[in-house]
Amino acid sequence: MSASPTEQRQVVWALIAQFWVDTEYDAGQLDSFADRLAACGFSMRELDRIVNREVCGAFAIFTLAVLFSAGMALPDWYYPADEARRKVAAWLSRPRLLSFLNPFWIAGYAAARWFLRQTWPDLRRRVARRLAPPAG
Numbered sequence: 001m002s003a004s005p006t007e008q009r010q011v012v013w014a015l016i017a018q019f020w021v022d023t024e025y026d027a028g029q030l031d032s033f034a035d036r037l038a039a040c041g042f043s044m045r046e047l048d049r050i051v052n053r054e055v056c057g058a059f060a061i062f063t064l065a066v067l068f069s070a071g072m073a074l075p076d077w078y079y080p081a082d083e084a085r086r087k088v089a090a091w092l093s094r095p096r097l098l099s100f101l102n103p104f105w106i107a108g109y110a111a112a113r114w115f116l117r118q119t120w121p122d123l124r125r126r127v128a129r130r131l132a133p134p135a136g
Contacts, residue, residue, distance in 0.1 A: 005085075005092070008041055008042065009050060009054075010088075010089075011036060012055075013050070013055055013085055013087075013088040016055045016084075017055065017059070017083075017088075019119045019120070025119075030123055033123055034123060037123070038127050038131055044127065044131060048124070052113060055088060056109060056116060058090070058091035060108030060111070060112050061108045063108050063111045063112040064104060064108035064111055
């Protein structure tokens with residue numbers, strides 16, 4: 001793993017895991033997520049890397065299961081934070097080559113990236129506004 005699983009990094013993992021549930025979030029909830037992500041202290045570039053590499057990598061096989069089950073594998077309301085943290089930390093502790101050699105992981109990773117493109121851009125914009133220097 002390239003970075004240690006700091007508490008702030010684990011907060012990002014747990015928050016982004018919330019998009020793998022059968023729930024849509026309203027503007028207030030997304031703003032709350034954005035506040036928490038901005039408070040972690042990461043740059044937008046680092047957040048993108050955590051989201052796209054670490055979380056999507058860890059959720060690749062799960063995303064494939066969701067697709068094959070037509071969404072029935074999704075938790076209803078909340079993805080447990082401790083489970084998300086364990087899932088990402090476990091995936092990051094394995095040699096990446098094992099994932100790259102697994103065609104199911106590759107398909108799942110592509111699906112996870114596509115899946116997150118439905119939600120991450122809006123949340124990303126909200127976080128970027130909070131991280132931008134004050135105008136004026």
